[in-house]
Amino acid sequence: MQENTMEKPTFTFQPTPEDISTQTGAVMVELVKVTKIYPPDVVALRNVSFTARRGEIIFLTGASGAGKSTLLKLLCRQERPTKGLIEINGTDINKLKSAATQRLRQNIGVAYQDFRLLPRQSVYQNIAMAMEVQFKSVKEIRQRVTELLDKLSLIEKRNKPAGKLSRGEQQRVVIARAVANAPPLLLADEPTGNLDSNTTLLVMGLFHELNESGSAIIIATHDKSIYEGSNHRQFELHQGEITQIT
Amino acid sequence: MLQSWGVQLMTMLTVTLSVLIFSFFFLIYTNMIHVGDKIGGELRLIVYLESELGPQQQDDLKKKITSFRKVERIVFISPEEAFAQLGKQLGTDRDVLEDLDASFLPYSVEIYPHKNLKDLTHIKEFSDYLENLPDTIKVQYGHGWVERFGYFTKLLRFVVIISGFLLILTTMFMVSSTLRLTLYARQKELKVLRYLGATNGYIEGPVLLEGFTLGVLGATSGLFALFFLFQWIKSHFSGPGLMNLFEINFLPWPYCAIILFCSVLFCTFGSLLSIRKFLKI
Structure with a gap:
């Protein structure tokens, strides 16, 4: 096993005093009456409200089409809500300009259900890409990617094109890419759907x-x-609404 | 970008060709200016006067001439001076003038225009003005070819401007379209990069570099091609004839540098145009 190179994650997209931004228990995500309607009139989410705190794990469950993926897409600003407020680290993310959105996305790791890997690029390159866009040093990237490949039993596949991997392996690559920067917020959409126990x-x-x-x-x-x-x-979630909290 | 080598090469060749076409016409044009200067040096307008002008009248005439156009110099010639000049021009045949008196020649004024192409191409206009001055009997200047030379220069200037536009259009829009095609092919990758939080600079950088490189390589090749073409023309058309009459020169290096700089600038700008659509969040 490699030495753990993960640093304590902090949000950088919004200048916030360090003691607040890293404080465990501080509100990180807040949704207030969020509704998402896809044209013409498909209601994906209806009046969804919840709060996620720093250092918390939240599971979104529900049948297919319940609105889980839509909720995650709204959180990483891949989609915009039809109504309602989404705040991350105290900032309304729908009011962010282009550069601030880029910084927000750099602070959110997303493991997509449909992977979104680059099939011709190697496993290593796919994971390293997340760190390269943040202009991390080559040494740091090499160290962190190798560590993740090791942890997810992918070290032997490091030079293989991502498109040639099995779905389970591709899923692990996506997860490695999502956690590579040790983001303060991680969104994972069906992260174990193709994995064995x-x-x-x-x-x-x-x-x-x-x-x-x-x-x-x-x-x-x-x-x-x-x-x-x-x-x-x-x-x-059931038909776009939160029906049960446990 | 490596997937589209063929397209990149074609784009570079198009830039090369555009630079070659433009700089070829520009080369001819600059040499025409040079020739114009040479012709202008030997060109003068002779205004034949009705009678001799006194010092005050000469000053008035000078003022009237220079008020229309600044000239290099104005020389008043008396019939005696003209007679002597004619004798000199006749050389060994000057004996034909033996029984003649200088008074059969009129008083005249020789006007030497500035040695620039503008004055040269407007010589007809100037001549018409002089023709209408009081005391003028007749105005003589060069020959009809001076006018034809002027028209040809005008036409050439037009061609240079058109080929300049062609250069701009080719460099900017060809590069922009080619890179856009490449970017469409990489759309999925760009989308992933956007979701990972890649900055505009991170995405733009390689594309701008590509446009810049296409500009440098294309324009340099175009200028080199022009140089070889120039050498070939010079070596194959040298000898007695027109080429020996006027010395032709290659484009001075500052002009080459400007052509190179503009091509690179347009190509880089073209690449910037191509990426804009893909930078939307």
Whole structure:
């Protein structure tokens, strides 16, 4: 195993005093009556409100089409809400200009359900890309990517094009890319959907490690094995509404 | 960008060709200016006067001439001076003038225009003005070819401007379109980069560099091609004839530098145009 190079995650997109931004328990994500309607009239989310704090893990559950992915897309500003307020670290993200949106995205790690890998690029390049866009040093990138490849049992595949991997392997690459910068906020959409139980444990171990360093993690999942029995909050979505909080 | 080598090469060749076409006409134009200067040096307008002018009248006439156009110099010639000049021009045949008196020649004024192309191309206009001055009998200048030379220079200037536009359009829009095609091919990658929080600079950088490189390589090749073409023309058309009459020169290096700089600038700007659409969040 490589030495852990993960630093304590802090938000940088909005200048905030250091003691507030890293304080465990501080509000990181706040949604107030968020509604998302896709044209012409498909209601994906309706009046969704919740708060996620620093150092918290939240599971979003619900059937397919319940609005879990839409919620995550709204949080990383891939989509805009039709109504309602979304604040991250105290800032309304829908009012952010281009440069601030870029900084916001640099502070959010996203593990997409549809992977969004570059099939011709190697596993290493796909993971390193997340750090390159933040102009991290080559040494730092090499160290961190190797560490993640090792943790997710992908070290032997490091030079293989991502498109040639199995779905389970691609899923691990996506997760490695999402956590590469040790983001203060991690959004994972069905992160274990293609993984066996052993690999699921590896991935969840990585998430917990990130969470212990202060990151907030929001996981949209069907996989009961990862949230049943846990003491983290679970929001169940049904037809775009939060129906149950446990 | 490596996936589209063929397209990049074609774009570079188009830039090369545009630079070559423009700089070729520009080369001819600059040499025409040079020739114009040479012709202008030997050109004078002769105004034949009705009678001799006194010092005051001479000053008045000078003022009237220079008020229309600044000239290099004005020389008043008496019939005696003209007679002597004619004798000199006739050389060994001067004996034909033996029985003649200088008084058959009129008083005249020789006007030497400035040695620049503008004055040269407007010589007809100037001549018409002189023709209408009081005391003028007749105005003689060069030959009809001076006018034709003027028209040709005008036409050439037009061609230079058109080829200049062609250069701008090619460099900017060809580069922009080619890079846009490449970017469309990489759209998925760009989208992923955007989601990862890549800054505009991170995405623009390589594209601008590509436009810059295309500009440098294209314009340099174009100028080199022009140089070889110039050498070839010079070596194949030298000998007795027109080429020996006037010395032709290659473009001075500051002009080459300006052509290179502008091409690179347009190509880089073209690449910037191509990326704009992809920078939207």
